[in-house]
Amino acid sequence: MRRIEIGRIGKAYGMAGGLKFRGEPVVYDLERVYLEGLGYRAIEEIEELGNELVVYLSGVQNRQEAEQLAGLRVYADQDDLPKLEEGEYYYFELMGRPVFVDGRPFGEVVDVEDGAQERLVIKAKGTSLRAQSKTYLVPLQAPYVKIEADGIHIEAIPGLLE
Missing domain, CATH: 2.30.30.240 (PRC-barrel domain)
Incomplete structure (x- = not known):
């Protein structure tokens, strides 16, 4: 199983554990992501904030927990990525x-x-x-x-x- 880097966690957003996400929009199609050094987390919700994304992950319940994740790399298992059409590439x-x-x-x-x-x-x-x-x-x-x-x-x- 190969993990592919799809982005990074930005700053915490709000008080309910939201995390700004900078990376591939493929995150919309995933049920879970792998956080650098921490393991898998289920994606509970994704919210659009202007042209930024805010993700809510299982186990991240408040702003303090979210702040500890800032800067971490986010990965997806290659097998979890949606199949692309002919001529498209990740x-x-x-x-x-x-x-x-x-x-x-x-x-x-x-x-x-x-x-x-x-x-x-x-x-x-x-x-x-x-x-x-x-x-x-x-x-x-x-x-x-x-x-x-x-x-x-x-x-x-x-x-x-x-």
Whole structure:
């Protein structure tokens, strides 16, 4: 069984043990989560607060208990995650995948940034320290980015990898 990090616990919210949650919206589809170092907790309720989520977990009954959990990583068992449609991927499935530019090995995906547009963070492979420390941001939904079985293939366009 593999656990996947889906977010972090933020600050306590309210007096009834609410916890601000920063992470994947997949939490809506889960019955339980695994808290870093503490084990599994059932999700009792999820509340939307503006553009933030507040989760209520079993065993967290008041603000004092919630404050002790701030900053903890939140995980889900991979088997508990809902199945995605063809062509959709969880971020963790993209991490570590090889990247090819115009058919040649280029590097690997080290992160995925979420926001107005999802971006792959790609670390180039190379022998120099400069090459090893350089990262590139590539829009995931761009028509020149294709996810294949052997890795992620990018057709280079002017300025993309400069």
